[in-house]
Amino acid sequence: MNTVIKTEHLSKIYNQGEIEVKALNDVSCEFHKGEFTAIVGPSGSGKTTFLNIIGGLDSPNTGKVVIDNTDITKLKSGELIDFRLHNIGFIFQAYNLIPVLTAKENVEFIMLLQGIDKEYREKRTKELLKEVGLGKMMDRRPTQLSGGQQQRVAVARALASKPRFILADEPTANLDSKSTAQLLDIMAKLNEEEGITFIFSTHDQRVIDRAKRILVLEDGKIVEDKKM
Amino acid sequence: MKEIIKIAWRNIWRNKLRSSVVIISIVLGIWSGLFIMAMTYGLNEQRINGAITTTLSHGQIHNPKFLSDQTINDTILYRLAVITSINTIPQVKAYSERIISPGMVANAKGTFGTQLTGIDPQNEIKVTEIYNHLIEGTYFTKIKRNPAVIGKKLADKMKIKINSKIIVTLQNSVGDLVNAAFRVEGIFKTQNTTFDGSTIFVRKDDLAKIVDFKNGEINEIAYVGNSLEQASIIAEKLKLKDKNNKTETWDEISPELGYAQEMMSTFLIIFMLIVLAALSFGIINSMLMAVLERKKELGMLMAVGMKKQKVFAMITFETVFLTMLAAPLGLLLSYLSIEYYSTHGIDLSMFSSGLESLGIAAIMYTYLPREMYVNVTLLTLLVAFISSLFPARRALKLNPAEAIKSL
Numbered sequence: 001m002n003t004v005i006k007t008e009h010l011s012k013i014y015n016q017g018e019i020e021v022k023a024l025n026d027v028s029c030e031f032h033k034g035e036f037t038a039i040v041g042p043s044g045s046g047k048t049t050f051l052n053i054i055g056g057l058d059s060p061n062t063g064k065v066v067i068d069n070t071d072i073t074k075l076k077s078g079e080l081i082d083f084r085l086h087n088i089g090f091i092f093q094a095y096n097l098i099p100v101l102t103a104k105e106n107v108e109f110i111m112l113l114q115g116i117d118k119e120y121r122e123k124r125t126k127e128l129l130k131e132v133g134l135g136k137m138m139d140r141r142p143t144q145l146s147g148g149q150q151q152r153v154a155v156a157r158a159l160a161s162k163p164r165f166i167l168a169d170e171p172t173a174n175l176d177s178k179s180t181a182q183l184l185d186i187m188a189k190l191n192e193e194e195g196i197t198f199i200f201s202t203h204d205q206r207v208i209d210r211a212k213r214i215l216v217l218e219d220g221k222i223v224e225d226k227k228m
Numbered sequence: 229m230k231e232i233i234k235i236a237w238r239n240i241w242r243n244k245l246r247s248s249v250v251i252i253s254i255v256l257g258i259w260s261g262l263f264i265m266a267m268t269y270g271l272n273e274q275r276i277n278g279a280i281t282t283t284l285s286h287g288q289i290h291n292p293k294f295l296s297d298q299t300i301n302d303t304i305l306y307r308l309a310v311i312t313s314i315n316t317i318p319q320v321k322a323y324s325e326r327i328i329s330p331g332m333v334a335n336a337k338g339t340f341g342t343q344l345t346g347i348d349p350q351n352e353i354k355v356t357e358i359y360n361h362l363i364e365g366t367y368f369t370k371i372k373r374n375p376a377v378i379g380k381k382l383a384d385k386m387k388i389k390i391n392s393k394i395i396v397t398l399q400n401s402v403g404d405l406v407n408a409a410f411r412v413e414g415i416f417k418t419q420n421t422t423f424d425g426s427t428i429f430v431r432k433d434d435l436a437k438i439v440d441f442k443n444g445e446i447n448e449i450a451y452v453g454n455s456l457e458q459a460s461i462i463a464e465k466l467k468l469k470d471k472n473n474k475t476e477t478w479d480e481i482s483p484e485l486g487y488a489q490e491m492m493s494t495f496l497i498i499f500m501l502i503v504l505a506a507l508s509f510g511i512i513n514s515m516l517m518a519v520l521e522r523k524k525e526l527g528m529l530m531a532v533g534m535k536k537q538k539v540f541a542m543i544t545f546e547t548v549f550l551t552m553l554a555a556p557l558g559l560l561l562s563y564l565s566i567e568y569y570s571t572h573g574i575d576l577s578m579f580s581s582g583l584e585s586l587g588i589a590a591i592m593y594t595y596l597p598r599e600m601y602v603n604v605t606l607l608t609l610l611v612a613f614i615s616s617l618f619p620a621r622r623a624l625k626l627n628p629a630e631a632i633k634s635l
Contacts, residue, residue, distance in 0.1 A: 048633075057531055057629040078535065085533025092632055096528035100238035112231045113533055161533070 002033040004165050004197055005054055010063035012049050012220070023049040024060065025220035031165065034195045036188065038202050038211035046220040047201035048169055054199070055088055055167045056080045068164060085113055089158030091168035091200075095150040097142040103129060103153045104138040110160040128156040132186050148179025155186060159196065168200035172207055184210050232538050236545035243518070250514045251554040254608065257507040258558025259565070261500050261604050266566040266594035267574070268492050273595050276478075276485050278419045281357040283427075284478040285324070285450035286459035289466065292474045294447055300329050301401055303445040305472040313469040314451060319458040322354035323451040327435045331398030333428060337386050344396060344428050346435030355450050358416050358429060365390040365414035374434050376410035379424030380417040388412055396428070400439045408438045419590070504607065508615040515547055515619035526623050527631025540620045547616030548609070555605050563601070569594040 012024040023046045031037060031054075039047045052058035054065050056072045064073045067087060075083055084090075097106045104125050111121045129138050132152040134145075142150050151171060158166045168187075172180040188210055190196045200207065208214060216224035240247045280286065289310060294302035304310055307325075314323050327346035332339050349368040353359050358377065359367040368375055376394065388394065392412045400406045410430060418424055432446070453462050459477045466475040479486045519526065529539060573591035 052629040055531070057632075058627075081530065081533055081535055084531065090528075090531055092528065094524065094632075096524060096632060098235065098525060098529075100235060100242060109231060110532060113535075113538075157532075 003030050004033050004035075004067065005031040005199075006066045007054060008064050008066070010050070010053060010060045010065070012046070012053065012058070012060050022220045024053070027063070027217075027220070027222055029215065029222060029225065031197065031199060033197055034191065035197050035199070036191045036210070036212040037199045037215060038208050038213070039199065039215045039217060040202060040208055041217035043203075045217040047217055049220075050217065051167050051169050051199070051201050055090065056084050085110070085161060087164045089161060089163035089166035091151070091154050091158050091166060091171045093170040093173045095142070095147070095154045095174075097150055097153055097157070099142050102139050102141055103134055103145065103149075103156075106142070106153055107156045107160050110157055114161055124160065125156075128159055129153070131159075131190075132156045133182070146179065148175050148182060151175060151179065151183055152186060155183065155190075159190070165197035165199060168198065170202055170204075171200055172202065172204045177206070180204065180206055229538075229541070232542050233545055236542045237549055239518075239522075239542070240546050240549055243521075246514055246517065247550060250511060250550045251557070253510045254507060254551055254554035254612070255558040255561060257503050257510075258555060258604060258608055259561045261503045261608075262558075262562035262596060262601065263565060263594070264499055265496055265600055265604070266562075266569075266596035267592060268496055269597070269600075270570070270593045270595040272489055272492050274419070274593060275488065279482060279485060280456070280478055282361065282418045282420065283356065283423060284481055285355045286452045286456060287463050287466075287475060287477045288451070288481055289449040289470070289473050289475045290447065294328075295474060298328065298330060300327070300399060300439055300447065303441075303447055304449060306470075307444060307446060310449065310470050310473060313466060314449070316469075317462055317465050319453045319462050319465075321452050321454050322351065323449055324348065324351040324355040325432065325446040326352075326448040326450060327432055327439065327441065327445070328447040329398045329435065329439060331396050333382070333386070334395045334397065335386050335388065335392070340382065340385060340426075342382065342396065342426055342428050344398060344430055344435060346430055346432035348432050352429075355452050358418075361416040361418050362414045363417045365412070367414050368431060369413075371411050371413045374408065374410045375413035375431065377414040377416060377429040378412055379427045380415050381421050381425035382428070383412070383415045385425065388415075390415065394428075398439065401441060401445075406438055408434075410434075500604070500607070504611045507608070508611050511547060511550075511612055511615035512618050515543065515616060516622060518546070519543060519619045519623045523626055523631040524633075526626055527628040527633075530626065531628040531632060536624050539623050543620035543623050544613065544616045547612050547619075551609055551612035555608060558608075559601060559605060566594045566596050 008028050010024050010027040011022070014021045014023055027050065039050060041047050049058065053060050056075070059073055064071045070083065072080060072083060098109065101109060107125045107128055108121050111124065126135070126138070129135055132155050134149060134152055134156070137145060137149065142153070145153065172183060175183065184207060187198055191198055202208060212228050214224070214226045214228065215222055289304060291302040291304055293299070314320055324347060329344045329346070331342055331344055333342040334340070353367070362377070363380060365377070367377060378388065386394070390412055394410050394412060395407055396410060397405055397407050410428070416424070436445070451462060453459055463475045463477045526539060530536070570593055573593045575590070576592055577590040
């Protein structure tokens with residue numbers, strides 16, 4: 001299979017006062033193109049830390065993360081920002097849209113940062129927002145959208161840069177059942193029809209039920225890796 | 229960059245109250261800076277104008293010895309030649325010949341030190357404006373024998389009224405003390421109480437008789453040009469034509485006026501630094517709040533790939549936009565208030581006794597050179613830009629992973 005991400009012996013230690021907390025302990029694994037992976041585990045098991053490290057938002061104490069032959073742990077700060085822009089899509093628990101921009105502008109913004117020309121940008125933005133069911137709400141600002149709608153804008157934004165994979169940290173944690181179902185349908189469709197790779201951390205059984213692969217983390221270690 | 233500018237512009241309207249507070253503080257900062265400058269400039273202009281129009285005129289000519297000990301015998305050397313020279317200089321608008329004699333003035337209330345200035349009233353009114361400062365009586369038109377026009381403070385000290393008789397004692401040209409009686413025809417009040425407390429104007433011919441000047445001797449020639457700027461041009465020409473006497477411009481005669489100007493410039497710099505420092509702290513505080521409130525959003529922007537320079541630029545633009553909104557308002561407010569008080573004046577009469585002893589009028593008229601508006605605006609923009617650097621730098625130090633999780 002086509003390996004997108006490979007982690008080798010990742011360790012991350014946080015110092016909380018005099019206590020050392022091992023958030024990740026020698027984690028090695030691979031993610032392949034087209035996977036729909038849920039990282040699960042109790043609170044404090046290291047799910048978010050793991051996502052942050054493979055997303056280049058945090059650095060490990062030891063080990064490396066190789067994405068398409070690039071060891072991102074060796075990249076400088078500026079290079080890493082550029083790498084994230086072109087290779088990784090993010091979906092956050094609290095949506096984190098830019099409140100002063102409309103749904104359309106939020107999606108378009110990522111492509112603007114990439115330097116994509118206006119014509120293509122506008123075309124792709126419309127397509128993406130239609131794909132997530134918000135074709136008629138493009139000119140609304142985040143405050144005029146429900147939580148579920150905001151998260152769908154966030155999905156469109158994550159897809160806008162045509163990333164190698166999308167990382168989602170507890171994407172359904174703030175959503176009601178209906179919105180969760182709608183979001184999962186969209187993500188599953190994108191995964192199945194367009195082969196988009198999704199990796200998400202979650203506690204939500206509804207998300208776990210839809211995952212094709214489940215990684216269980218406990219005390220910073222992968223204790224189970226199930227393919228469904 | 230266009231998108232960054234758009235976001236920055238919209239960001240400043242997210243918290244209208246905070247943005248309004250920043251805008252108002254910048255407006256008040258610019259206004260207070262410019263208005264205090266206008267008051268200081270106006271005050272200084274008035275002080276200089278007051279001194280020029282009552283005593284100094286644009287320049288004066290003296291016998292060099294007269295300047296050191298003010299002896300009445302140290303008269304202008306080769307007077308007629310000097311007068312001829314003055315008449316050949318086109319920039320000279322008018323001049324007045326004066327006899328200056330220190331002396332004592334006495335009446336039933338006591339004896340006071342004074343300076344008698346003998347003038348030719350017809351020429352003097354072309355050079356100074358004492359006649360405009362008369363508060364009682366007339367200016368050498370009614371009393372035929374030995375009329376005098378005296379300062380109000382001196383009149384008050386001596387409890388003198390119009391037509392009162394005063395006795396002056398002074399030294400004549402042969403060194404004898406002589407007494408003479410004058411009758412008060414007018415009382416003047418300038419903005420300088422020190423001048424008003426010691427000066428008596430009399431007719432030159434009357435004083436010449438008392439001090440025994442028989443050949444038109446004088447101690448001083450005061451001249452005015454068509455403008456204040458011409459004072460030094462005239463002085464230079466006179467210096468070339470007349471090597472026997474000493475010609476000085478108003479600021480050379482009264483250097484304390486120049487020192488006051490320098491002192492006020494220093495004071496203005498200090499004041500502006502305080503205003504700008506306060507403004508700077510206000511901006512830093514508000515923008516820092518704006519950054520800390522938006523940690524999550526800034527973290528997201530950095531996470532999805534917005535370069536640090538762009539985050540930095542966005543915060544800086546927000547501050548600059550606020551300043552660009554506030555600066556025209558501050559300038560307009562300043563311009564309107566300065567223009568209003570430049571014609572209506574600010575009534576400082578409650579402090580008048582203290583101010584007048586410093587030669588400052590009780591009504592202060594504001595004045596500000598046009599270039600100061602530009603200078604202060606540029607300075608404010610610069611301070612705003614510098615103030616934005618700290619909050620912008622703070623934004624750069626955010627760790628995206630932590631910032632995204634922040635509440």
